[in-house]
Amino acid sequence: MFAELDLRVRFGEKNYGGLYSSESLVAVLQEVEDAFVKAQADPVFMGRFEEVLKTFAGRATPLMFAERLSEKYGRRIYLKREDLLHGGAHKTNSTIGQLLLAQYMGKTRIIAETGAGQHGVATAMTGAKLGLPVEVYMGAVDVRRQQTNVKRMELFGATVHPVSSGGATLKDAINDAMRDWITNVGSTYHCFGTAAGPYPYPSMVKYFQSVIGTEAKAQLREQAGVLPDAVFACIGGGSNAIGMFAPFTEDPDVRLYGAEPAGLDDGSDRHAATLTRGTPGVFHGMHSLFLQNSEGQITNTHSIAAGLDYPGVGPELVAMQDSGRATFEAVSDAETVDAFAELSLLEGIIPAFESAHALALALRTAPRLDPDAVLLVCVSGRGDKDLDEYWNYRGV
CATH class of the missing domain: 3.40.50.1100 (Rossmann fold)
Structure with missing residues (x-):
């Protein structure tokens, strides 16, 4: 009952x-x-x-200008370094x-x-x-x-x-x-x-995680004197995304982008792109979008990022999609692994597979934005945990 x-x-x-x-x-x-x-x-x-937060977790986390990525993609790319928070993630x-x-x-x-x-x-x-x-x-x-x-x-x-x-x-x-x-x-x-x-x-x-976006907004103003043109975060349930998006929701010129996992492209239902493919339902105590069959049974999911391997999403993000305030796109395992390697090679940062989804979407989106655009990406966690999976995926 x-x-x-x-x-x-x-x-x-x-x-x-x-x-x-x-x-x-x-x-x-x-x-x-x-x-x-x-x-x-x-x-x-x-x-x-x-x-x-300050003495144990190590806040505030830095905002870093990604010089080599910015040079390659022709847009100014800034990284909010939640991977440097104690424990390795937001x-x-x-x-x-x-x-x-x-x-x-x-x-x-x-x-x-x-x-x-x-x-x-x-x-x-x-x-x-x-x-x-x-x-x-x-x-x-x-x-x-x-x-x-x-x-x-x-x-x-x-x-x-x-x-x-x-x-x-x-x-x-x-x-x-x-x-x-x-x-x-x-x-x-x-x-x-x-x-x-x-x-x-x-x-x-959201309240506890909004420190991410609040800090990033102030740091970007201090470093570049502007608000970002686009903000990127990965989406599983949505905690780092809603925390990053929160202080920008009332800034209409700031576009918000969420990257969710596309999962397997093999004709099966083994995916995790809830905002792209989900339907309304009730599960885990909330009314939201879920990956479910025609009878309302929750389906199994797949993502190379274990933290995104969830068949639902936070309700506020669904409302943001419905209103058009945020845009959500699915990112494949292959794109994720490429972004994981590129950030490691060009900036010396090994991101979590979850964070690599956000970076992959930012790099995909960059050419669509004005040449002087500023992109802000939440690096929600570090990738030490994903090294074995990375090398397995590469067949090494």
Whole structure:
């Protein structure tokens, strides 16, 4: 049986978002919302949040002018370096906010789901910092292809639970984490990894991740004296994208582009381009677009980037697509691998496969833009975790 908690926070004319949950979670989600609203107005909480972002995570991350890429593509390309955040990805912004909120609520146990492992790592290391025990659910497929991150989580003291049901990827990990939460609502906080899921998570994760775009906007003004003509981010669930886009949504001359994974081009349904191919539905507590069959059953997905291997997307991004405020395009595995190699070769930066999707779309789009255009790309994470997959793909 499902209940809807709040009709206020909806996105777009089609009312994406909302809260669709088993009755046993309604009260705890209301508790999360109440605590989040209270914490935002609490100077002690906000001071602690800002302090940990600075001294533990290493904010602010730099904005870098990519000289050699810019020379090759004839456009000015700037990189927001979330790969330099502690833990190696943007996920740390949200895990710090959420685990501090969990402490604020008196919770004593943290659970999380993870795909590529970056959210799991960020949750585990933040839990270690704050003295909170962490358990992470991870699809068995992702456990096999992201062993480095599994070992990092375990080193931080987290317990990693491989999930073998369904396609054994991110959606299945989320399913098991939610089952755990339903069973242990009193003591447990579910640290959700992206700007999706039941309200208030899409709004809350956006809030914690908006530091990315806020910093980048100020840094670009300082370095170049302009706003970007185009902003690029990768799309799985959408946390780095909505965080990067947030401060630019009211700047109509700034175009927003999201890169989602095209998946396999083999005639099968093994893709992950939700905004391109998805249809409306309800899954994981929200009304959004999902990859599903004609009977509404969620399909398995494929992306070379484990963090984008999800059959849904955050509801606010869907509304931005409907309104025309943002443009989303699918990027193939081959384009991703080429961008991964090019950034490594030309700028000395090994990006995550997820981030390489955003760069690939930026490089594809650059010739369509004016010769003096400024492109801003979110490098959401570093690519150490993807090196084995890269060489396997290249056949080496």
